[in-house]
Amino acid sequence: MLKKYLDYIKIENMLFDLPFILAGMLIASHYIHYIKFLLILIAGASARTSAMSINRIIGKKYDMINPRKKDWALVSGNIKMKDAILFTLIFIVIFEICTFLLNYLVFYLSFFVVIMFIIDPFLKRYTAIRHIFMGGIIGLGVIGGYLAVKPAFTYNPLIYIISVSVALWVAGFDIIYTIQDIEYDKINGLKTIVNTYGIKNGVYASDLFHISSAVLFFISGIIINSLYYYTALLIIYTIMIKEHLIIRNDINKIMTFFRLNSFIGIVFLIGIALSLR
Template identity: 30%
Template sequence: MKRIVAKLHDFNELVMFQHSIFSLPFIFIAMIVAAGGWFGFSLLLLGILAAISARNFAMGVNRYADRDIDALNPRTQERPNADGRLDSTTILLFSVVNALVFIIVAYLINDLAFMLAIPVLAVLGSYSYFKRFSELAHVVLGISLGLAPLAGVVAVSESVPQWSVLLSLGVLFWVAGFDLLYSLQDIEFDKLHGLHSVPSVYGPKATLFISTLFHLNTVLFWWMFVWAAELGFFAWMAVAASALMLGYEHYLVRKDFTKIDRAFFTVNGYLGIVFLVLIILDQWVR
């Protein structure tokens, strides 16, 4: 029993399950807006399964592809893929199983979700390889999480309305922007090992500037989302709260690079939750 618990702990550490908090709120935001409120327990369960299996697949592929790099980086040497607790075959099998779960769940949701399942997996699996030849990897990660709201609206309405595209573009720039900040930790390592990232190619000052531009786009697209979806007061409050939290994130990082973890995990984690709660309130009072 102890071995099973230990292995489950290793898998949890591999994919950092708790970081699902970044994509789940925006899936549910899209589903709530598409349904005009509650979308039902069946779609809630399927949505959670789809989100978790998709993220597990993406993280599994990432850890499989990066096992050699992670073993060299002092920041990542103790990850299960780097220290040998999980071998490459196990990680690959874990990724394949989660891909199959995602495809099955998509089939159970509707025809459009099923048709899009494999293209979505292809995008999710591509991020890990982009940084080996292009600093656009940050944007690819943003696209990967930006697919979450689109998946949510497809699950409910089997369509892709304009407002959902605007919401997704906001998520794209949000994620790409905070990934730029997070990658400031690995500037020297990336340079030494020939990995492509905006900080290693253009430096910290340019990275902070580009991240700021991305997060300004985030606020703009979320403002356009609320307008296009004809939402109310609490939705506008969600956009305002997001702007304040992103501003605080940049303040933390600019003040002290050692605060990157706090900015990345804490601020961004709360941002999604606050946005979701305010959207729920907005639908409740309408």
């Protein structure tokens, strides 16, 4: 039973957001009490779990007729809709409890986060901006990690620069990820950049987002001014270049692109942790 739920929420995809939440936490303070650290970790994991499950529930109508998704737990019937809804509610409650125990600011903001989780799956039915919206949700995790430690918005631009950089990075790779569903999306009228403007222009848009993300990461590096951080950025840039070369050579290697992306968050977190010791 555990395995099917881990597969249902794609637990490995937590590598795309948890490292940035923890990075925001470390930027606020490098010395975190282990209880607070655990609360932030559980809050981040439960938020990701809730978001993924909400996406599955709302998108089931379309997933049912997408051949690529025929083996997904909710589509195949391996997980029933009522169980998926209960599962989601449990993790939303866990998320809210953790934010309440952290501080009132992140608790109040957490309700807006859940609303964003609900809006996100609907957006792709109406606008290609959904790529940016989804990226924005994950980018806000950086600010959320910071506020979990220091419950007040800061004038320090670093946290906001990194947040926008993460949002652009996510939007860029989400554009590439949707290429595998382009024919299905056209038939069903779902809005993605590759569906609306074509694969070639979609790849260019992804390039633009990732170049913009890289520039902002570099600006954050100037602020942090650490050899560890610059080394992490060098690795991240190498991964970004490698994955875009892969896509240009073979558009069908989307999952290779996706797997390479999963290392970026880990490398970034290590760079932040070593730089702020």
